Amino acid sequence: MTLAIVLAAGPAAGRPTEGGEPPADRLAAQWRRAGADDVRIAADLAELADLVAGATGPVLVSGVDLVAHTAVLKHLATSPVGPTVALVLTDPPAAGQATVREERGQVVEAGAVADATGVFGGALRVGPADLPALAEAARRAAGGIPAPASAPDPRPTETASAPGVGAVGGGPLADLDRLVADLAARGTLIFAHRVRLLVAHRAGDAAQRRAAEAQVAAVDEDRAELKLSVKERDDFFTTFFVSTWSPYVTKAAARIGIGPTGVTMVSVAFAVAAAVLFGVGGRPALVAGAVLLYLGFVLDCVDGQLARYTRHFSAWGGWLDTMADRFKEYVVYAGLGYGATHAGFRYGWALALAAMTLQTVRHMTDTWYGALHDEAARRPKVVTGDAGGIGGKLNAASTRVQADTGSVSYWLKRTVVFPIGERWALIALAAALFGPLVALCAVLVWGTLAFAYTGALRTLRARWMKVPVLTTVDAGLHRDDGLLTRTLPTARRPLLVAVVAALGAAGLLVWALWAVHGGRDLPHWAAVFVLVLLLGAAQGARAPHAGALDWLVPAALRAAEYLFAIAVGVAGRAPAWLIFAYVLVLTLHHYDLTARLEKRQSAPPLHAVTLGWEGRSLLLGIALIAGIASIALATLGTYLLVVFVASVVLAWVVLPARARGGAPSPG
Numbered sequence: 001m002t003l004a005i006v007l008a009a010g011p012a013a014g015r016p017t018e019g020g021e022p023p024a025d026r027l028a029a030q031w032r033r034a035g036a037d038d039v040r041i042a043a044d045l046a047e048l049a050d051l052v053a054g055a056t057g058p059v060l061v062s063g064v065d066l067v068a069h070t071a072v073l074k075h076l077a078t079s080p081v082g083p084t085v086a087l088v089l090t091d092p093p094a095a096g097q098a099t100v101r102e103e104r105g106q107v108v109e110a111g112a113v114a115d116a117t118g119v120f121g122g123a124l125r126v127g128p129a130d131l132p133a134l135a136e137a138a139r140r141a142a143g144g145i146p147a148p149a150s151a152p153d154p155r156p157t158e159t160a161s162a163p164g165v166g167a168v169g170g171g172p173l174a175d176l177d178r179l180v181a182d183l184a185a186r187g188t189l190i191f192a193h194r195v196r197l198l199v200a201h202r203a204g205d206a207a208q209r210r211a212a213e214a215q216v217a218a219v220d221e222d223r224a225e226l227k228l229s230v231k232e233r234d235d236f237f238t239t240f241f242v243s244t245w246s247p248y249v250t251k252a253a254a255r256i257g258i259g260p261t262g263v264t265m266v267s268v269a270f271a272v273a274a275a276v277l278f279g280v281g282g283r284p285a286l287v288a289g290a291v292l293l294y295l296g297f298v299l300d301c302v303d304g305q306l307a308r309y310t311r312h313f314s315a316w317g318g319w320l321d322t323m324a325d326r327f328k329e330y331v332v333y334a335g336l337g338y339g340a341t342h343a344g345f346r347y348g349w350a351l352a353l354a355a356m357t358l359q360t361v362r363h364m365t366d367t368w369y370g371a372l373h374d375e376a377a378r379r380p381k382v383v384t385g386d387a388g389g390i391g392g393k394l395n396a397a398s399t400r401v402q403a404d405t406g407s408v409s410y411w412l413k414r415t416v417v418f419p420i421g422e423r424w425a426l427i428a429l430a431a432a433l434f435g436p437l438v439a440l441c442a443v444l445v446w447g448t449l450a451f452a453y454t455g456a457l458r459t460l461r462a463r464w465m466k467v468p469v470l471t472t473v474d475a476g477l478h479r480d481d482g483l484l485t486r487t488l489p490t491a492r493r494p495l496l497v498a499v500v501a502a503l504g505a506a507g508l509l510v511w512a513l514w515a516v517h518g519g520r521d522l523p524h525w526a527a528v529f530v531l532v533l534l535l536g537a538a539q540g541a542r543a544p545h546a547g548a549l550d551w552l553v554p555a556a557l558r559a560a561e562y563l564f565a566i567a568v569g570v571a572g573r574a575p576a577w578l579i580f581a582y583v584l585v586l587t588l589h590h591y592d593l594t595a596r597l598e599k600r601q602s603a604p605p606l607h608a609v610t611l612g613w614e615g616r617s618l619l620l621g622i623a624l625i626a627g628i629a630s631i632a633l634a635t636l637g638t639y640l641l642v643v644f645v646a647s648v649v650l651a652w653v654v655l656p657a658r659a660r661g662g663a664p665s666p667g
Contacts, residue, residue, distance in 0.1 A: 002077065004028070004036035004060040005051055009044050009175050023064040023209075034074040036060055045175050049138035052131055058083070059131060062123035063176040067212035068200035071221050075193065075228075076125055080313040081105060082191040083127020086180055088118040089195060094204050097122075098177035100184075100192070104373055107190040111173065111181035120180050121195065122202045130188050137182035141175065189600075196232060197224040226251055229305035236411050237421035242301050249298065250305040260310075260317050263303040264324050270296030271328035275335025278436050281343055290432035293332065297424045300325065315599070316652050322595045323588065325420065326363075330356050330584055332427060333443075337580065339436035349576030351440040353583060357562045358447050360587045362454075364555035367594050369458050371473060372551045376465040398461075418450035463548045475545060478597045479554050480590065482612015485538040495549055497533075497540035498556035504533040505563035512571040522571040524625050530567075531621040534560060538614040558590060561613045565633070568620045572629020582637040586616075589644055605650040606643050616640075 008024040028039045037057075042048040052059055060077055072087070079085045086100070086107050093099050099116035101109040110120060126134045173181060184190060199216045203209035229250055230243045253263060270292045277289030303321060307313055337352025401409050415422055423443065430439035476486070491497060508522075508530045515522045537560060545553060562583055569579035592604060611619070616636060623632030 001037040001057045002035065002060065003051065003055045003057065004031035004034075004039045004062075004077075005048055006031070006039070006041045007045070007048055007061060007063050007176055008041050009064075027062055027064065027066065030068075030070045030073055031060060031062070031077075033070050034060075034077050036077065045138045045142035045179075049135045049142065052126075052135040052138065055128075055131055057128060059126045059134065060123070061126065061134075061176065061179070063174065063202075065174075065202045065204060066122040066200065067203050067209055067216065068121075068123075068195070069198045069216055069219065069221055071225055072195055072198050072200045073123065074311060075198075076123055078311045078313055079125065079191070079193050080307075080318060081193070082189060084125065084130045084183075084188060085191045085193050086110075086124040087121030087195070087200065088192045089121040089200060089202070091119055091201060093119045094202070096172065096174040096177060097202060098173055098181050100180075102192045104370070105192055106374060107180075107184055107192050110184035110190075111177075118192070118194070119202075120177055121200055122176055124176075124180060124190070126183075130183070133183055133186055133188055134179065137179050137186070140182065141178045197228055225309060229309035231304075233405065235419040235421045236415045237425045238301060238419075241425070242298050242421065246298055246301050246305060249302050250309055253302065253306050254310055258306075260303040260307040260312060261320060263299050263306055264317075264321055267296045267299035267303065268324050268328055270299060272331055275331045278332065278335035278431055278439075279338040279342065281339050281436070286435065287432045289335075290428035293424060293428045293431075296328065297421065300328070315601075318599070319592075319595050319652070323591060326360075326587060326591050329359070329420070329423070330587060333440070334577075334580055334584075336427070336431065336436040336440050338577070340440060341576070343435065343437065345437050348437065348440070349580055351437075351444065353566060353576075353580055355440055355443050355447065356580070356583060356587065357559070357566075358444065358451065360562070360590065361555050361559050362447065362451050363594065364558050364590070365451075365455065365458070365552060367597060368551040368554055369462070371597070372462060372465065398457075416450060417454055418446050423447075459549060462551065466548055473597065473600070474603075475554075476542070477603050477607070478593050479541055479557055480593060480610070480613045481538070481541055482610075482615035484535065484614045484618065485541050485612060488535065488539045488542075490542045491536065491539035492543050494537075494540040494543045494545055494553050495547060495556065497537045498553050498560065501530075501533040501537035502556045502560040502563065504530045505560045505567060509563050509567035509570065512567045516570055516573065522624075527568070527571070527621050527624050530564060531618065534564065534614055534617050557613055561617055562586065564617050565620055568624045568629050569633055572624050572627070572633075574630040574633050578630060578633050578637075582633045585637050585641050585644065589640060592644070592647075604647040605655065606647040610640060610643055 006024045006027045008022075024041050028041060031039045040051055042051055048061070058077075060073075062073070066087075076085060076087055088100055088102065088107070093116075098110050098120040099113045100107045100118050100120055101113045101115055102117045180190070197219070198221070199212065199219055201208070201212040201215070203212050226247050230247060231238075234243060274289040274293040274296060277285040277292065307317060333352040333355050337349040340348030340351065342348075398413075401407075401413050404410050426442055426446065427439050430442045479485075508526055511526060512522050537557060541553065541557065545551075565582060565586070566579055568574075569576075569582070589610060593607075596602070596604070610616075619636060620629070620632055623629050
């Protein structure tokens with residue numbers, strides 16, 4: 001149950017609105033229309049703390065000085081970015097209002113912030129896990145207890161009123177502003193919800209309230225919400241070739257009652273049909289496949305737009321969208337690989353495998369660099385001799401380019417990294433004009449260049465940030481460690497041993513290709529040697545990831561496992577499609593873990609029986625030596641797929657149904 005609390009404290013509490021009702025009553029009515037199950041008005045922070053202490057679900061809190069569209073409150077209440085979200089405005093701060101600093105959509109500092117990026121908007125949603133911190137912050141503020149020493153004290157005392165410490169505009173922070181400053185000081189993960197197109201202001205007097213109410217009345221909410229369904233910042237192809245007309249599809253889908261999950265399923269069907277046509281070959285089939293691929297990508301954008309437009313979000317929907325995106329892309333690679341092979345190119349499946357492996361490893365680095373960046377933003381900047389070196393200059397340059405939206409440098413930066421829109425556009429055009437072989441080669445070339453570009457820049461910036469990131473999450477889970485890793489003695493230098501294992505697996509694959517091409521068998525000792533390297537990486541995986549570049553460890557382990565599995569398949573002369581299918585199942589398993597990492601979720605229900613990356617590699621190595629590589633790939637792949645499907649059913653159907661005590665239904 002969602003509880004909304006209007007904090008009716010401060011000079012605006014008794015001031016009537018344009019319609020004659022008190023601001024607290026008007027906000028309470030708006031929260032009910034925004035979807036709150038229960039709405040209370042708290043006279044002060046002590047009463048608010050008591051209400052929060054008794055809450056069991058999310059809590060929505062706002063001050064009486066907030067004037068906003070009901071849609072703004074609904075967007076805050078339903079925001080999918082995280083459990084705890086704060087409203088952030090671009091208005092100039094007034095006396096008593098907290099300013100905030102944001103990094104990657106998260107509020108990392110609040111109060112009186114020197115390098116502020118916005119102003120706290122007077123409303124926030126607090127997730128159940130953070131309710132004790134909110135209740136304690138309210139009690140501390142009500143009782144005049146100092147804020148945590150790790151951050152500026154937001155209390156209205158003479159010390160706290162000093163500029164840059166706890167005062168804004170020459171006065172102490174207001175009640176609600178003290179709460180958000182206290183939560184940020186405790187390290188609570190607070191996501192920022194910025195107001196765009198709609199209106200939200202904090203009114204300090206009657207004139208400001210009248211002006212804000214007039215601005216609210218002047219906006220067409222439905223038209224604004226349809227525009228808001230489109231991402232504010234997207235990639236070049238998506239912005240100019242999809243989002244220019246996809247909102248019309250979004251509104252039509254909303255009118256006929258199709259949900260985001262239904263649109264996702266249709267998008268998957270389009271991508272599978274495109275893959276089949278790419279495999280069939282022939283100019284008409286290739287052109288039709290390209291058109292279907294484009295339309296499938298449009299629908300891939302529409303499902304997210306529809307969720308934002310209708311505010312129908314769920315953890316299931318977000319997970320399904322992430323998994324469907326990767327499945328669609330890799331099925332298309334399979335179609336291209338089959339088509340290239342069918343057209344007479346011997347290594348079509350090899351190119352498809354290379355594209356899938358490259359893209360997955362890239363995504364692993366994206367995920368862990370994001371975690372690194374988030375952690376760095378929450379820690380005090382380390383002052384070193386090279387603070388203004390190349391890493392710092394790159395960071396400053398990247399910030400400037402991102403701020404210069406619409407410029408040539410902005411679009412180049414967004415395009416060169418080869419995002420999904422550009423990948424799908426390149427595949428469609430290259431396949432339609434030149435065929436599957438050229439499409440796969442183009443994806444590999446651009447993907448490799450993009451990986452090199454982002455890897456080099458991120459390495460330099462990570463060395464400058466100097467933040468050990470893997471100490472803040474369940475690294476063992478997201479590395480996909482198994483029983484062997486947990487029982488083997490721990491070695492040092494996790495990145496070094498992981499990279500050596502990946503290079504060893506790559507060398508084994510090259511040797512296997514050379515041996516098979518020449519009609520020879522791969523020596524068993526070569527596979528044993530690489531297995532030893534993999535077990536060495538397993539030993540190093542448990543070591544503290546305290547190095548500036550240790551965020552690369554999970555990606556290196558993914559590369560080592562995938563390359564070793566491919567080498568086993570090649571050396572064992574397994575069918576190319578079987579090798580591809582096995583690695584595809586591995587990617588689904590690992591993307592499941594990635595999606596959970598990004599949402600800070602727990603392990604899948606059956607993760608313990610997936611054997612771990614090192615356990616699976618050991619089994620495949622033994623199978624190669626025993627001469628049953630194909631059987632092992634088929635058996636282990638089928639086993640992992642069954643475990644994956646069963647885990648999905650348990651995580652999204654059975655366990656939620658038990659928790660609700662109702663019928664099993666995802667989302």
